[in-house]
Amino acid sequence: MKVKIAKSAGFCVGVKRAVEMVLRIADEHRDRKIFTYGPLIHNPQTIEMLAEKGIKVLDSSSVGSEGDIAVIRSHGVAPEVKEELRKRGYEIFDATCPKVAFVHKLAKKFSDDGYAIIIIGDANHSEVIGIKGEVSGDVAVVNSPEQVENLPEWEKVAVVVQTTMDRQTFESVVGAIQKKYKNVVVKNTLCSETAYRQDEIAELAAESDAFVVIGGRNSANTGRLYRLASKTGLPTFWVETADELKQSDFAGIERVAVVAGASTPHWIIDKVVEKLENMNRKFLPPWRWRWLKYFAYIVLRSNFWASLAAGFLSTAIAFKLSIGSPILRGLSVLCILFGTLNLYEYREWQGLALMDPSKVQFVRKTRKILFPLSLIAFAVALIISFSLENSLWILALAFIFIIICYWKFSFLERIFPAFVKDSAIFGLWIILIWAYGSDWNIHLLIPLSMFGALRALTMGLKELETDRILQRKSIISWLGEKTSVFLGLIPLVVSVTALIILKISIKFIGIILGSVLMWIFTILVGFRVVRKGSYVEFLADLIVIISAI
Structure with a gap:
């Protein structure tokens, strides 16, 4: 079965930041108890992984001991929640997504200026509850044009939107609000990453026979991806892990598009893709x-x-x-x-x-x-x-x-x-x-160093996503994929040139061949043609063995 993976699949910026922060806190404060206020992100497997490291979800009634840490989840919370946690004895670390925090600031600013605040979103969603907590005056939450008709007649209105809402809902509700009110300020606070994930579905539908949507059942943005994929008319399956995939569901299907919510970790996506690729194969x-x-x-x-x-x-x-x-x-x-x-x-x-x-x-x-x-x-x-x-x-x-x-x-x-x-x-x-x-032997120092640099570049590109999630200051994460691949030409040229100048290019032709193969492989890894970590590790060192032979 041919599997097409959405380019946007995997952690979004806000989720990356939250997970990185809590892991860093756990590493720097190993002698203290660490909790998250509610699930850090909406993915059970990631929460389970964090729990194995002693990072637990905070009970609403528990009282912290001296030195206990409470991490605010990526969805954000109302100001009074933070104050309550401090009173209960916790030291606060805020992992709220910067884009969500910006919506909080907008809601507070306009509310302080006398505007009634309309939030387009799901009333029970954690993010929306946190935004409401910033409002000191009139506030309402709507997610359809029909609900707008029942709102009070306010003089001036400011509109913000839950970052993970779909664009169609946002535009239709804004249209209804602008018809009802004359003095309206609309702030489009939709997350661009979320919008891109949703837009990709239409593109993938044109070249697929079915969709597999990966993400937690409690993830709002994954639910929207599932609904949008279902609207294309193609068979659509929502799974949290590869274990939920059934062979019988994909009988006769040759092309599957895989999309994933913003809280879905990379390793789960890889396992789902691997299982799909093995389906409907006779050999x-x-x-x-x-x-x-x-x-x-x-x-x-x-x-x-x-x-x-x-x-x-x-x-x-x-x-x-x-x-x-x-x-x-x-x-x-x-x-x-x-x-x-x-x-x-x-x-x-x-x-x-x-x-x-x-x-x-x-x-x-x-x-x-x-x-x-x-x-x-x-x-x-x-x-x-x-x-x-x-x-x-x-x-x-x-x-x-x-x-x-x-x-x-x-x-x-x-x-x-x-x-x-x-x-x-x-x-x-x-x-x-x-x-x-x-x-x-001093003659071999430069060729071997350049060959090793190409191998290190390949491995660095393999680890690039990890570096970005953990905000590790590696050279590859600083340069980026394209620049790193281009700069890979330098050790390749230096290695070959050194062997030629030293007149040992024939004797050590394997190093030249290995350097060329490694640079080609670096291009494939850099542009995500080869993306699975275990394949990269195996093939990179296979090239080393080939060069030795």
């Missing part, structure tokens, strides 16, 4: 076989694949240069990277928890095995490095000491910005392969 390609997928899952999740690729490249270089013990050199690189990546990712739990909960689950299930294995890998690397009878053992010991300190002391994770940590991992990858594989 599954090898990469869909269950046993093979499980094997790949273990190899990728444990970071063994990335470590193996680096070790393989180091061994190949040592063979090319006729350096002694090439296999042992590659094994040392594999062991050091294996331990380093596992301990590093354990400390960088925020991004994993948000964008790839299955990775966190894997670490939890295998922690008693994976961590001792990482320490054993470090010990093996040190023993081999000593046996090579050169200064490599000093390098290995230094790297191992640094990563164990980083893993052990949580405050180090908060001290260094993302681009510093990413650069350190990038540097480790290059130095290990260069030192062990070439025995510090």
